[in-house]
Amino acid sequence: MAAPQxxxxxxxxxxxxxxxxxxxxxxxxxxxxxxxxELKLDxxxxxxxxxxxxxxxxxFEKHSENxxxxxxxxxxxxxxxxxxxxxxWGFCLAVEQLMAKEEGKFxxxxxxxxxxxxxxxxxxxIGSHLLSxxxxxxxxxxxxxxxxxxxxxxxxxxxxxxICGARLTYNYIRVGGVSRDTPPGFMDEVKEFIDYFEPQIDxxxxxxxxxxxxxxxxxxxxxxxxxxxxxYGITGPNLRGAGLQWDLRKDETYSIYDRFDFDVPVGxxxxxxxxxxxxxxxxxxVRMDEMKESVRIIRxxxxxxxxxxxxxxxxxxxxxxxxxxxxxxxxxRGELGFYIVSDGTPKPVRVKAKSPxxxxxxxxxxxxxxxxxxxxxxxxxxxDIVMGEVDR
Amino acid sequence: xxxxxxxxxxxDKFGESIVSFEEDIADPFVTVAAESLADVAQYLAxxxxxxxxxxxxxxGVDLGAKDPxxxxxxxxxxxxxxxxxxxxxxxxxxxxxxVSTVEHIWRTANWHERETYDLYGIIxxxxxxxxxxxxxxxxxxxxMRKDYTEPEFYRGMRVPY
Numbered sequence: 001m002a003a004p005q006x007x008x009x010x011x012x013x014x015x016x017x018x019x020x021x022x023x024x025x026x027x028x029x030x031x032x033x034x035x036x037x038e039l040k041l042d043x044x045x046x047x048x049x050x051x052x053x054x055x056x057x058x059x060f061e062k063h064s065e066n067x068x069x070x071x072x073x074x075x076x077x078x079x080x081x082x083x084x085x086x087x088x089w090g091f092c093l094a095v096e097q098l099m100a101k102e103e104g105k106f107x108x109x110x111x112x113x114x115x116x117x118x119x120x121x122x123x124x125x126i127g128s129h130l131l132s133x134x135x136x137x138x139x140x141x142x143x144x145x146x147x148x149x150x151x152x153x154x155x156x157x158x159x160x161x162x163i164c165g166a167r168l169t170y171n172y173i174r175v176g177g178v179s180r181d182t183p184p185g186f187m188d189e190v191k192e193f194i195d196y197f198e199p200q201i202d203x204x205x206x207x208x209x210x211x212x213x214x215x216x217x218x219x220x221x222x223x224x225x226x227x228x229x230x231x232y233g234i235t236g237p238n239l240r241g242a243g244l245q246w247d248l249r250k251d252e253t254y255s256i257y258d259r260f261d262f263d264v265p266v267g268x269x270x271x272x273x274x275x276x277x278x279x280x281x282x283x284x285x286v287r288m289d290e291m292k293e294s295v296r297i298i299r300x301x302x303x304x305x306x307x308x309x310x311x312x313x314x315x316x317x318x319x320x321x322x323x324x325x326x327x328x329x330x331x332x333r334g335e336l337g338f339y340i341v342s343d344g345t346p347k348p349v350r351v352k353a354k355s356p357x358x359x360x361x362x363x364x365x366x367x368x369x370x371x372x373x374x375x376x377x378x379x380x381x382x383x384d385i386v387m388g389e390v391d392r
Numbered sequence: 393x394x395x396x397x398x399x400x401x402x403x404d405k406f407g408e409s410i411v412s413f414e415e416d417i418a419d420p421f422v423t424v425a426a427e428s429l430a431d432v433a434q435y436l437a438x439x440x441x442x443x444x445x446x447x448x449x450x451x452g453v454d455l456g457a458k459d460p461x462x463x464x465x466x467x468x469x470x471x472x473x474x475x476x477x478x479x480x481x482x483x484x485x486x487x488x489x490x491v492s493t494v495e496h497i498w499r500t501a502n503w504h505e506r507e508t509y510d511l512y513g514i515i516x517x518x519x520x521x522x523x524x525x526x527x528x529x530x531x532x533x534x535x536m537r538k539d540y541t542e543p544e545f546y547r548g549m550r551v552p553y
Contacts, residue, residue, distance in 0.1 A: 054526040061511070062535060230446050230471055233500030246471070323417050326449060326467045326478070337449050339465065352451040354467075362503040391526060 019047060024376070026055050032135065032380060033387025035361075041373065049368040049376060051361055056391040064351035069095050069175060069318045072351065077169035079353065080389040082131050085124040085160075086331040087389075088173035089117060093254060094327035094338035095175045095320060102321040106176070107314070111307045113177030114256045119190070119301050120163070120172065122294040126197070127156040128332035129287040129294075136284060136381040137208050140217050145208045152200055155193050162186060177312035191302050198295050201288065209288060215273055218280035222367040222379045225278050232366075233359040236334025237290065238383055241267035241283035248330040260297045265289030280382035287384070319346050333357055333384055353392055357385040393475050395420040398442065406432060411482070421465070421478035429481055430492040430518075436468065436477070437497045444468040444477060447494070450504035452512035456538045462489050462514060483514060493519040511536035 025036035034055035040048040060079065064072045076091045077084040099106035109117070134149025157167045162183050164172040172179050208214050224234070226244040239246055247264040249257040267282030275281045322344040328337040334356025341350040360383045368376050393401070399413040399422050409428035414421050424432050436444040446469040453463040466479040483489035493516040495501045505516040506525040513534035516522060524531065533540055542551050 054524075054528070057526040059535070231499050233447055233498065244471075251474075323419075325419055328448065335448070337467070339449055339451050339467065341453060341455070343455075349455055350451070350453050352449065354449040358503060359500050362500060366499075 026052075032385055033390075035380075035385070035387055035390075037364075037376065039373065039376070044372050046368050046371055046373060046376060049365055051364055053361065053387070053390055056387045058392065060353060060392040061351055064348060066347065068346040069320070069348065072348075073174060074169065074171045076353075077171055078388060079355065079392055080128075080331065080333060080336075080357070080386045081168055082386050083124050083128040083332045084168065084170050085120050085172060086128075086329070087336065088170065089121055090327075090329040090331060090336040091338055092173050092175045093329050094325055094340050095318065097327050098320040098323060098325040098340055098342060099175075099318070101323055101325075105321065109177050109255075109313055110310045112181075112309045113311045113313070115301055115306050116178045116182070116311055117173055117255060118257065118260070119298060119306075120160070120178070122297050123156050123159060123190075125294050125332045126291050127153050129291050130156075132287055132332075132381075132384045133204060133208070133284070136384075137214070139377050139381040140214055142208060142211065142214060145204060148200070148204060148207065152197060155197075159186070159189060159193065162189070174312065175318045176315045177310070179312070181311050182306070187302065187306065190298065194295055194298055194302065198292075201291055201295075205288060209285060215275070215281060217374075218284060218378055218382065219273060219275045221280045221375050222371065222382070223276055223278045224363065224367060228363070228366075229278075232363040234334065234356075234363060235359070236330070236332070236356050237286040238283050238334065238360055240264065241286045241382075242278035243267050243282075248328060248335055252328070254329060260300050262293040262296050265293065280378050283382040283384075317346070319344070324350075328354070331356060333386065333389070334360065355389045355392060357383075357387075357389045361385050361390055393441070393473070395422070395477060398422070398475070398477050401442070402432065402435075405435060419478050421480045423480045423482060426481050426483060426491045429479075430494065432479070433466075433494045433497050441473070443470045443472050445498075446471050447498035447500050447504070448476075450494075450501055450508065452508040452514055452536065454512065454536065454538050460485055462512060464491055464508065464514060466494070489514045490517055491515075492517045495519055510534070513537065 020041045022039045022041055023036060024039055026034040036052040038050040038052060039046055060075055063075055073088055073091060076087040079087050096106055130149040130153045134146040137145035160170060161167050163186060164170045224242055226242040229239045229242045243266050245264050245266050250264055265286050267277040267286055269276050320342045322342060324341040326337060326339045328335045336356060337354030339352040340348050343349050364379060367379055402410045406428060409425045411423040411425055436442050448469050449467040451465045453465055462483045462485055464481040468477045481491050483491060493505055495505060503525060505519055506523060508514050509516060509522055510524040510526050511534060532543060
């Protein structure tokens, strides 16, 4: 007689373990500053990611109420310190627009000043996107692009050092123009840089953009469609990555951008790479393409040459009339808005900075639900935040 | 649409709730009664001709001791129609300032309202997660108010420098 068979047992696998809370940051190499994420993890899967910000809050808005308008400009440098020129510009634009509301108060920025603003603004956009590209590669695990990016960003910083004496916080763009004219031979050096830099973009693309590992990490991750982006108030490359052609330089043109010929790159589906519009890869790719467009704009300035004349309008005093304005401009990370309330005195009553990174970061919680921990790093890099601007 | 047309449209629809329209100013704005903000915002976002799908900015304002009110200012933009509108809410300082949230209409308002609460102490009724955002959770007072005086010490650290 055969031995009795043991009863078969059904072992139940519990697929869900206990939830674990991990605090990622505030000191974390991939958070691009002091950002703390409270991650609720189920194994490797992120159930919730709650951002905690404010570690870099320096009371920009409160300071502004106690300073006169020119004194605020250095504070804007310290918001998005990667693109400080564009921060200066955004603030000066708001003050100028408010001043222009009163007849004869603001004569307009001289032609040479406008050209220099665009030249410097676009160079800073390239520098900012370079940093974004380099650190994104490093977050994902590719160290080499970082070295290339910083090597070339250094050349831009040297140009800035020549024109305004500073490498990080420039205080260069002032109300009514820019603070000083170009040093001798500056435009030749810009040309030299652009001639060198333009082919480099293809090198970057071959290093990272088409890299199979990079695509695997970023394609079809954290897809944000245009509707969601608009509802979250997200602008700049993050919105364009979602496939919407929206750029203030074109759609609500300011300064003299309407004289230049450039395209607005947008994200798109590429089935052979597995890339869909609005994913991390597209947000990244838009920045790479924007560098090319910035080069195009700078080439046009180089061809036409800077017009002669002053770089700064002659202003009796920077004292906007009573009133209020909300002005926005296209910074490298999106639409930078300034809401200024003036009572006619030399100091503003209220300055509110609407930071593009602040709104972009607010979408992180929804974007990261249900993804892996490693994807969080890919998302933070792709929305390209600077904590100085988020916390102000 | 111009701000004037939008104002007339709103006035027809909401009557008394639309308090005033200020035109002779850099950015014309419409003042809305605080209690009907949620309805007005809903209408602005959903009406086909208005289609305000983009909340550019949300700010609290305190004009100082002379003014008895706080203000909440909404800067709206319509991507499809390409027009903008400024909404203002007036909240008396004497009472606890309260206004309903617009977070369910524009999700970007979530963090902006938290910031306004953090710095101005304006309470957004119905907000899903009204916590301090920029300041530490145990900070006392609302620093952007003009009558704010900073504390002598915070957790044993001297605050004024």
